[in-house]
Amino acid sequence: MDSREALGSWLDGPKATAERMGADFGYRGERLGRPREGSGSMAGPGRRIGALCVDGWIASLIAYGTLAHGDAAKANLISLPVFFAMSALLLATTGTTIGKRLFGLRVVRLDGGRATIPQVLLRTVLLCLVVPAAVWDRDTRGLHDKAVATIEVRV
Numbered sequence: 479m480d481s482r483e484a485l486g487s488w489l490d491g492p493k494a495t496a497e498r499m500g501a502d503f504g505y506r507g508e509r510l511g512r513p514r515e516g517s518g519s520m521a522g523p524g525r526r527i528g529a530l531c532v533d534g535w536i537a538s539l540i541a542y543g544t545l546a547h548g549d550a551a552k553a554n555l556i557s558l559p560v561f562f563a564m565s566a567l568l569l570a571t572t573g574t575t576i577g578k579r580l581f582g583l584r585v586v587r588l589d590g591g592r593a594t595i596p597q598v599l600l601r602t603v604l605l606c607l608v609v610p611a612a613v614w615d616r617d618t619r620g621l622h623d624k625a626v627a628t629i630e631v632r633v
Contacts, residue, residue, distance in 0.1 A: 506617050521630040523618050525581045532577030537561035562606050569598045582633045597626040
C-alpha cells in the first residue's frame with residue numbers, strides 16, 4: 479500500500495477501509511432481523527434526533543408556560559423532569575411520544591412487542607443522562623436501547 483492509498487483510507491474512515499478489505503456490514507438492523515426499509519425498519523439517526531428535539535421543545539414549553547409561569551430560570555430546572563414524565567408516560571401507554579409520532583417512529587422490544595413499564599422507565603432515565611443515548615452501535619442503537627432490549631423502528 480503506497481502512502482496515497484493509506485491517506486485515502488484514513489480520510490474515508492474505518493467502514494470504507496473494512497469494506498475494501500472484504501467485510502460485509504449489511505444494512506442497519508439486518509443483524510436484528512429487521513427489514514431494510516419501510517414499516518418495522520430501524521429508525522435512522524436523523525429521525526431520532528429530530529423527534530428528540532421536538533419532545534424537548536414541547537417539554538420546555540410545558541415547563542415555561544404552565545409550571546414556571548414565565549420564569550425562565552425555573553423553567554430550565556423543571557424541563558428535564560417534565561421531559562422524563564412526558565416520555566415515560568407516553569412510551570408506556572402508546573409506544574411513541576409526540577415527536578416520535580411526528581417523525582413516524584415507535585419504541586418496541588426486540589421481539590416486536592410493546593416495551594414494558596420497567597423497560598420504558600429505565601430507558602427514559604438513561605436517555606435523560608444523555609451519554610448512553612449518544613453512544614451508538616452500527617445499527618444506530620444507543621446504549622439506552624441496548625440496556626433494556628428495545629429498538630426504535632419506523633411506523
